[in-house]
Amino acid sequence: MFDKEEINKIKKQKREWEKNTLNKTLDRFPERKELFVTGSGKEIERLYCPENIPELDYDKDLNFPGQYPYTRGVQPTMYRGRFWTMRQYAGFGTAEESNQRYKYLLEQGQTGLSVAFDLPTQIGYDSDHNMSLGEVGKVGVAIDSLKDMELLFSGIPLDKVSTSMTINAPASVLLAMYIAVAEKQGVTPDKLNGTIQNDILKEYIARGTYIFPPKPSMRLITNIFEFCFKEMPRWNTISISGYHIREAGSTAIQEVAFTLADGIAYVDAAIKIGLKVDDFAPRLSFFFNAHNDLLEEVAKFRAARRLWAKIMKERFGAKNKKSLMLRFHTQTAGCTLTAQQPDNNIVRVTIQALSAVLGGTQSLHTNSRDEALALPAEKSVRIALRTQQVIAYESGVTETVDPLAGSYYIEKLTNEIEKQASEYIEKIDNLGGVSYAIEKGFIQQEIQNSAYKYQKNIEENSQVVVGVNKFKIKEGAPKGLLRVNPKVGRQQVEKLAKLKSERNNGKVKGNLELLKKAANTEINLMPIILECVKSYATLGEICDVLRNIFGEYKESVKL
Amino acid sequence: MENKKIRVLIAKPGLDGHDRGAKVIARALRDAGMEVIYTGLRQTPEQIVETAIQEDVNVIGLSILSGAHTHLFPRIMEILKEENVDDIIVIGGGVIPVEDIPELKKIGITAIFTPGSDTRDIVKFIKEKVK
Numbered sequence: 001m002f003d004k005e006e007i008n009k010i011k012k013q014k015r016e017w018e019k020n021t022l023n024k025t026l027d028r029f030p031e032r033k034e035l036f037v038t039g040s041g042k043e044i045e046r047l048y049c050p051e052n053i054p055e056l057d058y059d060k061d062l063n064f065p066g067q068y069p070y071t072r073g074v075q076p077t078m079y080r081g082r083f084w085t086m087r088q089y090a091g092f093g094t095a096e097e098s099n100q101r102y103k104y105l106l107e108q109g110q111t112g113l114s115v116a117f118d119l120p121t122q123i124g125y126d127s128d129h130n131m132s133l134g135e136v137g138k139v140g141v142a143i144d145s146l147k148d149m150e151l152l153f154s155g156i157p158l159d160k161v162s163t164s165m166t167i168n169a170p171a172s173v174l175l176a177m178y179i180a181v182a183e184k185q186g187v188t189p190d191k192l193n194g195t196i197q198n199d200i201l202k203e204y205i206a207r208g209t210y211i212f213p214p215k216p217s218m219r220l221i222t223n224i225f226e227f228c229f230k231e232m233p234r235w236n237t238i239s240i241s242g243y244h245i246r247e248a249g250s251t252a253i254q255e256v257a258f259t260l261a262d263g264i265a266y267v268d269a270a271i272k273i274g275l276k277v278d279d280f281a282p283r284l285s286f287f288f289n290a291h292n293d294l295l296e297e298v299a300k301f302r303a304a305r306r307l308w309a310k311i312m313k314e315r316f317g318a319k320n321k322k323s324l325m326l327r328f329h330t331q332t333a334g335c336t337l338t339a340q341q342p343d344n345n346i347v348r349v350t351i352q353a354l355s356a357v358l359g360g361t362q363s364l365h366t367n368s369r370d371e372a373l374a375l376p377a378e379k380s381v382r383i384a385l386r387t388q389q390v391i392a393y394e395s396g397v398t399e400t401v402d403p404l405a406g407s408y409y410i411e412k413l414t415n416e417i418e419k420q421a422s423e424y425i426e427k428i429d430n431l432g433g434v435s436y437a438i439e440k441g442f443i444q445q446e447i448q449n450s451a452y453k454y455q456k457n458i459e460e461n462s463q464v465v466v467g468v469n470k471f472k473i474k475e476g477a478p479k480g481l482l483r484v485n486p487k488v489g490r491q492q493v494e495k496l497a498k499l500k501s502e503r504n505n506g507k508v509k510g511n512l513e514l515l516k517k518a519a520n521t522e523i524n525l526m527p528i529i530l531e532c533v534k535s536y537a538t539l540g541e542i543c544d545v546l547r548n549i550f551g552e553y554k555e556s557v558k559l
Numbered sequence: 560m561e562n563k564k565i566r567v568l569i570a571k572p573g574l575d576g577h578d579r580g581a582k583v584i585a586r587a588l589r590d591a592g593m594e595v596i597y598t599g600l601r602q603t604p605e606q607i608v609e610t611a612i613q614e615d616v617n618v619i620g621l622s623i624l625s626g627a628h629t630h631l632f633p634r635i636m637e638i639l640k641e642e643n644v645d646d647i648i649v650i651g652g653g654v655i656p657v658e659d660i661p662e663l664k665k666i667g668i669t670a671i672f673t674p675g676s677d678t679r680d681i682v683k684f685i686k687e688k689v690k
Contacts, residue, residue: 119574134630208576339674477657557599
């Protein structure tokens with residue numbers, strides 16, 4: 001953006017400034033630290049100048065919002081047109097209780113739903129399974145069958161809201177249930193807006209709710225891509241997630257690298273079964289973490305957008321503009337929340353949310369202050385939502401597009417993150433791709449190393465965490481935490497027994513038999529799963545059929 | 560006991576997939592000179608006790624962030640009792656509300672380390688207890 005002569009002139013002036021001004025100050029007031037580093041551990045210079053971004057080419061590297069490589073955003077007007085979707089991840093206990101929370105959030109001005117399922121649901125067990133004991137309704141809502149799903153969305157018009165569902169291994173089953181509920185409301189699949197997470201690779205890497213081995217899992221995912229291309233043009237078929245990779249301890253650079261590497265694997269898999277890249281790629285979406293280092297995070301979002309656009313264009317030859325755009329949801333970093341002085345978390349969340357907005361997110365979840373202690377209480381969730389609303393309506397950062405562009409530091413960081421993430425992706429390519437890198441434990445170990453380093457930095461006080469290793473106070477036990485009704489497990493088991501005695505069991509058996517046959521062939525499983533669901537076959541029954549045919553994944557643990 | 564390394568089983572009971580803490584602690588204990596066995600995810604209480612006995616550990620460290628500790632921790636303590644194991648120290652960690660801690664201690668869990676705990680404190684605690 002500067003010509004050579006100009007840069008040389010500034011360089012020379014900078015040397016003079018260092019000699020005549022800076023050094024004098026440093027003599028009298030030494031800096032706080034010898035070395036300043038980003039959250040990713042990269043050295044930060046004292047001052048960024050045009051000489052740090054000599055090669056920056058406006059057209060090639062930034063361009064205008066809504067134009068390749070989308071560094072400045074995926075839409076031309078961004079938040080001047082419409083704010084991001086304010087979407088709080090919620091769900092606990094029974095479908096009835098979660099339904100109440102959703103209605104409350106919608107009344108409070110939330111603009112999209114985000115369903116948290118309990119662990120048995122996420123792992124394809126019914127509430128009466130042995131492994132479900134103690135887990136039913138704990139970290140999300142318990143869904144065993146279409147009956148529960150009907151209660152979950154009761155009174156919520158599915159053609160009016162967009163719904164995101166954090167469901168991976170059994171994503172097809174929950175998507176089928178959502179379609180079936182909508183049908184009962186008279187809403188056809190093509191009118192449905194929303195997202196299923198459907199990202200199994202990061203489950204193997206970081207999150208842990210896998211069921212089947214990689215190959216059949218990838219088949220289920222590409223089945224969804226194909227089905228949605230035909231039936232659900234507005235549905236985001238996957239949310240390729242860096243969030244959990246970061247929560248597991250990765251750096252910002254690793255988050256971008258491993259997430260986009262997963263993205264590459266999904267695109268490869270879909271092309272391999274004969275889908276055309278521009279048929280499914282426009283519906284791919286992403287999910288990132290917003291951590292503490294505000295400026296590095298902003299650069300991360302911009303770098304991810306630019307790198308994905310290049311990958312889609314250069315590696316996969318995508319032509320459709322929408323295939324090139326990295327659209328993403330953001331959640332603030334749960335791992336930064338402290339159990340000590342929990343109100344301080346409101347401030348952390350604000351900074352993190354701000355990075356997501358300055359980075360051009362399409363939707364946002366802000367964590368509640370009490371999440372290091374328990375599931376969030378209603379009041380805490382409201383403050384978290386209000387935080388987004390204050391940023392949107394009061395802070396002013398939304399009034400112009402990509403306001404930090406052109407900052408020497410932001411542009412330099414954006415370049416660095418893109419470069420280093422590309423190098424990681426190349427390394428993974430050389431290892432034989434993501435699946436192989438996961439099998440060998442490479443990605444997991446890279447993350448574990450970063451997590452360990454982060455912890456050591458806190459313990460050695462080179463990283464201050466306010467209220468934890470500095471500015472500590474004596475405090476009593478926190479009050480007003482949410483407790484999941486302990487009866488939920490029993491209630492779900494009773495509901496399940498009732499369902500099994502009332503439904504047409506012959507039909508269920510027949511459908512499950514058809515599913516078994518279909519799973520043994522190569523055909524798309526979505527239509528038959530939809531039939532199973534409609535006959536009130538349970539999630540566990542459907543997943544058991546698939547478990548028997550596909551087998552179960554065993555993690556490779558390396559410390 | 561002098562030359563014998565302290566043996567620790569780090570276990571993830573239940574369906575919870577959050578293993579960052581478990582892995583960080585496993586590594587910190589190993590770096591502090593202990594022999595550490597990590598179970599991986601989705602262990603039943605029965606599996607955990609079986610592994611602990613087979614591996615002849617001095618300590619079991621349980622990690623749960625899903626809220627299922629109220630069910631799974633007591634179950635593990637029950638099975639240990641059934642198996643007549645009384646020389647293994649059991650500690651726990653994760654997202655565990657402070658108000659649950661007295662009950663967990665009553666059933667025989669020696670200590671609960673909640674978010675923000677320093678791994679050096681955990682090392683010190685174990686070294687003092689296993690003597």
